[in-house]
Structures are given as structure tokens and as C-alpha cells.
Amino acid sequence: MRIDLTDTNAGKVVSALLEARRRAGSPAMGMVLTFVVVTDETHHSDALRAARAVATEHPARILGVIRGRRRGKPRLDAEVSIGNGASGETVLLRLSGELVDHPVSVVTPLLLPDSPVVAWWPTDPPPDPAAAPLGTMAQRRITDCAAARRGRSSALHTQAEHHAPGNTDLAWTRLTPWRALLAAGLEQHPVRITGAMVEAQHPNPSAGLLRAWLANRLEVPVELRGSSGPGITAVRLHSRHGDIAVERPDGPVATFRIPGEADRPVALQRRGTAELLAEELRRLDNDDVYEQALRAYGRSVDAAAKKPSTRKAATKPSTKKVAKKAAKKAAKKATKATKARR
Numbered sequence: 635m636r637i638d639l640t641d642t643n644a645g646k647v648v649s650a651l652l653e654a655r656r657r658a659g660s661p662a663m664g665m666v667l668t669f670v671v672v673t674d675e676t677h678h679s680d681a682l683r684a685a686r687a688v689a690t691e692h693p694a695r696i697l698g699v700i701r702g703r704r705r706g707k708p709r710l711d712a713e714v715s716i717g718n719g720a721s722g723e724t725v726l727l728r729l730s731g732e733l734v735d736h737p738v739s740v741v742t743p744l745l746l747p748d749s750p751v752v753a754w755w756p757t758d759p760p761p762d763p764a765a766a767p768l769g770t771m772a773q774r775r776i777t778d779c780a781a782a783r784r785g786r787s788s789a790l791h792t793q794a795e796h797h798a799p800g801n802t803d804l805a806w807t808r809l810t811p812w813r814a815l816l817a818a819g820l821e822q823h824p825v826r827i828t829g830a831m832v833e834a835q836h837p838n839p840s841a842g843l844l845r846a847w848l849a850n851r852l853e854v855p856v857e858l859r860g861s862s863g864p865g866i867t868a869v870r871l872h873s874r875h876g877d878i879a880v881e882r883p884d885g886p887v888a889t890f891r892i893p894g895e896a897d898r899p900v901a902l903q904r905r906g907t908a909e910l911l912a913e914e915l916r917r918l919d920n921d922d923v924y925e926q927a928l929r930a931y932g933r934s935v936d937a938a939a940k941k942p943s944t945r946k947a948a949t950k951p952s953t954k955k956v957a958k959k960a961a962k963k964a965a966k967k968a969t970k971a972t973k974a975r976r
Contacts, residue, residue, distance in 0.1 A: 637714040644743040647712045647725060651744075654716040655723075665723065667915070668745045669694040670753045670768055672701075680907075681756040682724060687908035692915045695723050695746050699737055699768060702730040709733065710740060737767050750774065750918050754911065758782050759789060764798035774918050776911065778804040779839040787935075790839040794932030799920040805839035806924045807910045808865075811902055812844060812880060815890060816869060819878040823892045829872040830856040835863030844869065846931035847923075865904060 635657055637650045669689070673681045678698055685696045708731035715724040725744060729737055745751060752774040753763070759777035760766040769775045779789040781804075793803060820827075830848045834841035841858060844866065849856045852871075861867045864885050871878040876893030880902070888902035 635716050639712040639714065642710055642712055644710075644740050647710075647714065647727075648743060650712070650714045651716075651723065651725065654714055658716045665693045665695050665746055665749070667692065667694045667749050667918075668751045669696045670741060670751060670772065671696060671698045672753060672755050672766075672768055673698060674700055674757065675702075677757055678726065681754075682726065684756075684907040684911060685754070686722070686724065688911045688915060689722070691912050694752075695744070696725070697741055697744055698724065698726040699741065700726070700728045701734045701737060702728060704731065704734050706731050735767075738771060741768060742771065745771070752776065752915060752918070756781060756907075758784075759793065759803075761792050762796035762798075763793075763801050764796070773800055774914070775801050776804065776914055777801070778907075780805050780808075786837045786839050787842065790842060790928075791932060791935045794928045794935070797925060797928055799925075802914055802921055802924055803839070803928075804907070804910045804914070806843055806921075806927070807913055808840045808905070809844050809847070810913065812866065812869060813847070815880045815888075815900065815902070816848075816871065816878070819871070819880075819890070819892055823875075823878060823894070825873040825875050825878075825893075827852050827854055827871045827873055827878075829854050831859060831868075831870045831872070832856060832866065833859045833861045833868040833870075834866040836860045838865060841866050842931055843927050846934055847927040849934070850926055850930040 635654055637654055639646060639650060669685055669692075671678075671681050671685050678700055682696065682698050685694075685698075688694070689696060709729075710733060711728040713724075713726040715726075716722055727737075727740060729740060733740060751772045753766075753768050753772035754776040755763070756778060759779060759782065760769065763769040763775040763777055766775075775798075777793060779786050779793060782789040790803070790805065793801065830852065832841050832845045832848070845856045845858050848854075848869075848871075867883050868879065868881040873893070877891065878893070879891040880888050880900075881891070882888035882902050886901070886903040888900050890898045890900045
């Protein structure tokens with residue numbers, strides 16, 4: 635069932651939640667966390683659909699927050715929805731006016747008591763999730779740089795600059811099956827890796843993170859090559875015995891190669907948002923491996939930015955060349971002037 639509240643307040647929303655549960659015949663609350671989804675009008679339907687799918691595995695009170703225009707008087711409109719069981723509780727909050735800058739005052743009374751809070755930004759991530767208005771109250775903060783509407787690579791670099799314990803990004807979650815296959819390949823064929831290559835469609839934050847993770851863990855140079863996609867299409871670990879490789883040119887099925895063994899097809903389908911979120915909610919502590927990979931990515935981007943461009947240096951004439959050209963021109967003019975006198 636659904637209850638619509640216009641120009642309301644947080645207290646009335648709480649009352650509507652209790653009333654809706656009584657009408658649905660399920661007054662008991664078996665939820666384990668509060669899932670705050672910071673979205674917009676364009677993407678809120680897809681985001682809340684994914685959140686509800688996750689709630690079947692991780693029962694949660696879902697709070698969708700849409701921050702509208704700052705103009706006009708402060709106003710809160712809400713939609714309270716109750717589905718089947720303890721995981722079907724959803725509240726969509728539309729904020730406008732001064733409330734846009736103070737969403738915490740609206741969300742705090744709706745949090746489940748004595749339970750963790752997880753915040754998710756489905757599209758453009760805030761520069762510093764831990765310092766964002768709704769990120770300050772969350773133990774786990776989930777962003778998705780691959781869904782950023784502009785500047786995906788720069789968005790990931792910004793996350794690296796402002797990383798805090800509890801932050802994570804779905805660009806990293808997408809790498810779980812890739813990392814598992816590569817680790818399995820090294821376990822089955824323990825050799826010294828001399829280099830690596832990641833092939834992916836550009837721009838792809840996951841590819842940058844995978845490259846940083848491999849370089850950090852293996853301490854070898856890792857090349858990043860472009861491809862037509864979709865997403866990451868191949869990863870190869872070079873050794874003197876041959877390559878350990880995972881190649882996925884079509885998307886759902888990959889070929890797993892180990893030197894000295896027959897090629898094996900493996901399922902490596904691109905997972906949906908709900909599956910990625912469910913994986914992240916299985917652990918609410920800090921992901922140390924992600925933090926190391928993200929910081930390594932940030933260092934690599936900073937180092938590339940400081941490195942002088944060889945292309946510009948090659949095209950820009952040196953001072954000696956300019957001086958030689960000027961001397962030649964002067965000599966030609968002098969010769970012409972001498973001939974003219976004769």
C-alpha cells in the first residue's frame with residue numbers, strides 16, 4: 635500500500651509508516667539497516683527498484699531523498715510504501731526550499747534505532763562522501779563513478795583524494811570476479827609476473843582501478859589499452875612461461891588461459907546494480923584492499939599529470955634551432971645585399 639503526504643514533516647512521515655504497517659498486517663520490524671538513496675527525479679525509479687531488490691537479502695528501511703530547487707519556502711513531500719514482509723518499507727522524500735541544504739534534519743527521525751546506516755549515490759558522486767550532508771551519518775558510503783554523467787575518470791580521482799574509511803565505489807565491486815579469476819590463475823600456476831596489460835573501453839573507472847591494483851600487488855608495470863568494449867575485455871599477466879589471461883570480448887562469457895593447460899570458458903557476465911549493492915552490504919567494515927588500490931590509482935594519475943609531455947617537447951623548436959634558422963636567414967640577406975651592390 636502507499637500513502638502520499640504533501641507539505642508535511644518528519645513526524646507525520648513516521649506516523650504514516652506505523653499506520654501503513656498496521657494496515658498491511660505486519661507491525662513487526664525485522665529490518666537490519668537503513669538504506670539512504672540520494673537520487674534525483676530522473677533516476678529515482680531505477681534506484682529505488684534496485685534498492686528494493688537488495689532489501690530481499692538485506693532487510694532495510696529504504697529512504698529515497700530527492701533534493702529539489704532551493705527557491706521558495708521549505709517544503710517536504712513524501713511517499714510511504716509498504717510491501718510484503720519486513721523488507722518492503724520505502725519512503726521517498728522530496729525536499730525543496732531551505733530543506734535542500736538540511737536533509738539530515740528530515741532523515742534523522744526516520745532512521746532505524748540501533749542499526750547501521752548505508753548511503754548510496756546512484757549517479758554523480760559527491761566530491762567527499764564522508765563530508766556530504768547525508769554521508770556524515772552513514773557507516774558505509776557507496777558511490778558509482780561509472781554512472782557519473784560527466785568526468786568519470788576525474789570523479790574516481792576525486793574519490794581517491796577524499797577517501798575516508800567506509801567509502802567504496804561500485805567500479806571496484808565490478809572487479810570482484812576478475813580479481814578472483816586472476817588470483818586463481820596465479821594460485822594454479824605460481825610464476826614470477828614480469829608485467830601486465832588491461833584492455834578496456836574508454837573511459838572505464840574499473841579498468842583504472844584494476845590496473846592500479848595489479849601494479850600495487852605485483853609491483854610490475856601494467857599497460858592500459860583501449861578496446862571497443864563492452865567494459866573490460868581482457869587482462870593478461872605476462873611471465874616467461876606465457877600469459878595468464880582472462881579474455882571477455884562479448885560480455886557474458888570469458889576465456890580463462892593458463893600456460894600449459896587447455897583454455898577454459900568461464901561465466902563472467904556483467905552484473906546488475908542490485909547484485910553489486912548486495913555484495914557491498916555483506917560487509918560494513920572498511921575495505922582495506924580497495925583503499926590501497928584507490929590510493930595507488932590516485933598516485934598514478936598525479937604522477938602522469940606531473941610528467942612533461944614528450945609530444946609537446948618534440949613539436950616545440952629548441953633555442954639552438956631557432957638561433958640557427960635566424961643565422962641562416964641573416965646570411966642569405968647579407969649575400970643578396972652584396973650581390974645587389976655589385
